[in-house]
Amino acid sequence: MHIRVLGSAAGGGFPQWNCHCENCLGVKQGTIEAKPRTQSSIAVSSNGKDWVLINASPDIRAQILGNDVLAAQDGLRGTTIRGVVLIDAQLDHTSGLLFLREGSLLPVYCTETVRRDLTVGFPLFALLKSYCGLEHHLIDLKAGECRFTVNGAEGLSMKAIALKSKAPPYSPNRENPQVGDNIALHITDKASGKSVLYAPGLGTFEPHLEPYFASSDCVLVDGTFWLEDEMIRAGVGRKYASEMGHLYLYGEGGMIEILKNFPKPRKILIHINNTNPILNERSTARNRVSDERIEVAYDGMDIKI
Ligand code: MLT
Ligand code: MN
Ligand code: ZN
Numbered sequence: 618m619h620i621r622v623l624g625s626a627a628g629g630g631f632p633q634w635n636c637h638c639e640n641c642l643g644v645k646q647g648t649i650e651a652k653p654r655t656q657s658s659i660a661v662s663s664n665g666k667d668w669v670l671i672n673a674s675p676d677i678r679a680q681i682l683g684n685d686v687l688a689a690q691d692g693l694r695g696t697t698i699r700g701v702v703l704i705d706a707q708l709d710h711t712s713g714l715l716f717l718r719e720g721s722l723l724p725v726y727c728t729e730t731v732r733r734d735l736t737v738g739f740p741l742f743a744l745l746k747s748y749c750g751l752e753h754h755l756i757d758l759k760a761g762e763c764r765f766t767v768n769g770a771e772g773l774s775m776k777a778i779a780l781k782s783k784a785p786p787y788s789p790n791r792e793n794p795q796v797g798d799n800i801a802l803h804i805t806d807k808a809s810g811k812s813v814l815y816a817p818g819l820g821t822f823e824p825h826l827e828p829y830f831a832s833s834d835c836v837l838v839d840g841t842f843w844l845e846d847e848m849i850r851a852g853v854g855r856k857y858a859s860e861m862g863h864l865y866l867y868g869e870g871g872m873i874e875i876l877k878n879f880p881k882p883r884k885i886l887i888h889i890n891n892t893n894p895i896l897n898e899r900s901t902a903r904n905r906v907s908d909e910r911i912e913v914a915y916d917g918m919d920i921k922i
Contacts, residue, residue: 618661618662618663618773618804618806618809618811618812618813618921618922619661619662619663619665619686619919619920619921620659620660620661620813620835620837620919620920620921620922621659621660621661621662621668621684621686621917621918621919621920622659622837622887622914622915622916622917622918622919622920623655623658623659623660623670623674623676623677623680623681623684623916624654624655624656624657624658624674624676624680624916625654625655625657625887625888625889625913625914625915625916625918626654626655626656626657626888626889626890626891627656627657627709627841627888627889627890627891628656628657628707628708628709629656629709629890629891630653630654630655630656630676630891631644631651631653631654631889631891631896632644632645632653632891633891636853636891638851638852638853638891638892639851640891640892640893640894640896640897641891643897644896649897649898649899650897650898650899651896651897651898652896652898652915652916653916654889654896654915654916655674655676655679655680655916656674656675656676656709657672657674657709657710657817657887657888658670658671658672658673658674658676658677658680658710658713659671659672659815659837659887660684660686660687660698661773661804661813662686662697662770662772662773663770663772663773663806663807663808664772665686666697667697667699667769667770667772668686668687668697668698668699668770669698669699669700669701669702669767669770669773669775670698670700670701670702671701671702671704671802671815672701672702672703672704672709672710672711672713672817673701673703673710673711673712673713673714673716673717674709674710674712674713675708675709675712675713675716676713677713677716677717678716680916681696681698683916683917684917694720696720698717699724699767699768699769699770700723700724700725700726700754700767700768700769700770701714701717701723701724701725701726702725702726702727702756702767702775702802703725703726703727703731703735704799704800704801704802704815704816704817704818705731705782705784705785705798705799705800705818706727706730706731706734706735706738706739706784706785706788706798707785707818708739708785708787711735711739711741712739714741714745714751715741715744715745717749718745718748718749719748719749720749721749722749722750722751722752723745723749723750723751723752724751724752724754724767724768725751725752725753725754726754726755726756726765726767726775727753727754727755727756728755728756728757728758728777728797728798728800729755729757729797730784730790730795730796730797730798731797731798732753732755734784734785734787734788734790737789738785738787738788738789739785739787754767756777756797756800758777758779758796758797758800761778761779761796761825762776762777762778762779763776763777764776764777765777771807772806772807772808773804773805773806773807774804774805774806774807775802775803775804776802776803776804776805777800777801777802778800778801778802778803778825778826778829779796779797779799779800780799780800780801780816780818780819780820780823780826781794781799781820781821781823781862782798782799782818782819782820782862782863783798783799783818783820783860783861783862784798784799799818799820799862801814801815801816801819801826801829802814802815802816803815803829803833806922809922811834811922812832812833812834812835812922813833813834813835813836813837813920813922814826814829814830814833814835814836814837814838814882815837815887816836816837816838816839817837817838817839817841817887817888818839818841818862818863818888819838819839819862819863819864819872820859820862820863820864821859821864822864822870822872822875830875830876830878830879830882831879831881832881833881833882834881834882834883834922835882835883835884835885835920835922836876836879836882836883836884836885837885837887837914837920838872838876838884838885838886838887839863839864839872839886839887839888840866840872840886840887840888840889840893840895840913840914841858841861841863841888841889841890841893842858842863842865842866842890842892842893843865843866843867843893843894843895843902844858844865844866844867844868845857845858845859845865845868846858847865847890847892847893848890848892851892853892863888866886866893866895866902866906867902867905872886873905873906873909873911876909876911877909883912883920883922884909884910884911884912885911885912885913885914885918885920886906886911886912886913886914887914889913889914895913896913
């Protein structure tokens with residue numbers, strides 16, 4: 618299976634346009650060792666030719682132009698993207714659909730709650746009818762999980778797993794969570810049997826995730842915040858990580874501690890907020906992560922499993 622990290626940052630990207638936090642200023646001025654990053658999305662493929670986009674970031678245009686595996690080699694116009702799977706309705710994961718409007722009818726795979734948010738609060742489905750049009754494929758989470766394949770990329774078996782995280786701020790579900798607001802994706806290459814777990818928004822480590830952490834060959838998981846009160850400490854916000862549906866990395870019950878229990882998989886942090894000290898490659902936080910053999914995703918990262 619081929620996994621291409623298109624965007625490894627959380628909403629806002631790195632640096633964020635209006636932010637002068639230590640990291641954003643440091644990367645802009647070149648005073649820290651850190652890579653700029655675009656907003657959250659990956660592409661996966663079993664054959665290297667037919668790709669599934671997982672989330673559509675507002676940086677999608679640059680991401681496609683920067684990753685030539687996503688450019689079709691034949692025909693006057695076209696793409697190797699066979700469909701888009703959405704793991705939630707957050708703006709950093711969905712607003713990129715607007716910038717695919719020059720293409721043909723776009724197959725979008727998402728849950729009913731996400732479809733509703735993208736019909737009412739952020740009416741992409743209605744709006745794009747006047748452009749390329751979206752073709753909705755339902756991820757039906759009635760049993761808490763749902764297996765599906767993306768047409769044209771049948772080499773990958775997808776399994777959506779319901780998660781506790783957060784619906785977007787514009788959603789009526791923000792403070793009234795519904796099954797389907799957030800999912801993790803367990804993607805298996807049918808030919809090789811190798812699998813990856815992709816969960817950039819993980820509010821808490823729920824027991825039903827354990828088998829996936831244990832059996833996957835690679836986990837690409839929520840690396841948004843180093844600390845629960847990181848935004849507050851940095852003076853850039855008032856929200857705690859948990860209020861935003863993200864589990865902090867460092868400390869008791871944090872993601873680093875959880876990942877210690879799983880020796881097998883390749884462990885990669887993704888969806889990293891611009892305030893997170895792990896972005897600074899010379900920081901203590903980054904060393905702590907590396908000491909645990911945990912990798913930090915970067916744009917263009919090519920993962921073959
Ligand atoms: C989040 O995951 O909480 C987002 O990155 C927020 C956003 O997109 O603004
Ligand atoms: Mn996000
Ligand atoms: Zn910043």
